Amino acid sequence: MPAFLAAHAAMFRAWAIVIAISLVYVVLGGVAAHYLELSWWWGLVPAAVMLVFGEIIVLAVGDHPLGGRECVELTRDTDPRLHEVLDRLCALSGQPRPELRLLDLDSANAFTHVDREGRAEIYLSADLVTELDTPELEAVLAHEMAHIAHRDERMLNFVLGMTRWPLYLPMAIIPFMCWFDDKFVEIADRYGRVLEPLIAEDDREPRWEDEPRNRDELLHRVRTQPVLWALKSVRMVVIVVSSLILLPLLLAGAVLVILGLPGAFLFNQQRELAADRAAAQLTGAPSTLAAALDRLQSHHDRIPAKDLRAKSVSALAIIPIDGKGGGWFSTHPPLSRRMDRLGDQARNLDRQRSRPARQ
Secondary structure, eight states, X not given: OOHHHHHHHHHHHHHHHHHHHHHHHHHHHHHHHHHTTOOGGGGGHHHHHHHHHHHHHXXXXXXXXXXXXXXXXXXXXXXXXXXXXXXXXXXXXXXXXXXXXXXXXXXSOEEXXXXXXXXXXXXXXXXXXXXXXXHHHHHHHHHHHHHHHHTHHHHHHHHHHHHHHHHHHHHTHHHHHHHHHHHHHHHHHHTTOOOOOSSOOTTOOOSSOSSOOSHHHHHHHHHHHHHHHHHHHHHHHHHHHHHHHHHHHHHHHHXXXXXXXXXXXXXXXXXXXXXXXXXXXXXXXXXXXXXXXXXXXXXXXHSOOOOGGGGGGTTXXXXXXXXXXXXXXXXXXXHHHHXXXXXXXXXXXXXXXXXXXHO
16 A cells, blocks of 8 residues: 555545445435435435534534533643653644643543634543653654544544434424423413423422412412413423424434444544554654553553543543443444554554665
8 A cells, every 4th residue: 555545544434434424315315305206406405414413513512522620731840741742742743732631530541622712632631641651641642633633523523413413403393392381381470370391490489389378379279270271281282292293203313323323433433543643653653652552451441430421532532431442333443453553553664764774
């Protein structure tokens, strides 16, 4: 394989997966349009919706993957070693300097995040900083900088939006159900009756006690009882009709998601392989990154991660939070596969370095 293709093979495979997912939806849309006797261009609608929802998810994702969880900034004073390594990597790659932050995780791990303003941050766990030596830390930081350069976080959110749109689209019915429910609650309040909302509000205070306090209140309740019954009946009809619409859409959406979701996981696996290769090229030491990955995996096997909030960043981490890689529904390729790829890369680099000496 030519050097250029070898260097970007994982990236090409990742984009090929995205194209394949799009073609699957085009084919499904075309088949549906044919049986419904619609124009051919209706077959492109699912693919168009898929691309639109992918971008919507990118725009809708919050600024922080851990919901603003507290972390400590790593400055030059607190950890000069990490900053020296980062300075060297930025000089080699020509990338802008990301911020370093220490995050409290149960295991040794690292991940990147780029906010909406384009500010890049690399998050490291305390165990990772203490577990790895300086060359291994350099390899891990190079891997995370490759994710930043490839805009992997944005692309992962886009692909997840593409593959999950059949579920996101019917879920748009739920806000309308809540809006109608709020109207029913407001009407009940006007008549002095309490109608519990579908989504409970902790700060809501009922206007009336459970038992009437006087004769006037009792008469008011009797007069407004038909109104309350009518509101409850209409609300039940709205809920039932919405459910009858929502449930079939969710079932059909689940089938479509199952078809596309493995592609999203394979896409992320290829992005991890691409980041491994880019990091090894930048540092010139594939075996060092392989040793770092092996040490991180061993640390995870000794101390399994139990932080449920960290599951949300598993796809972004250098090793999966649950420690499991490989398979159709895994965010990371098997560690053995990553080690084999890095081993091949190390041998290729050794051959390239030995050629001038032989000549």
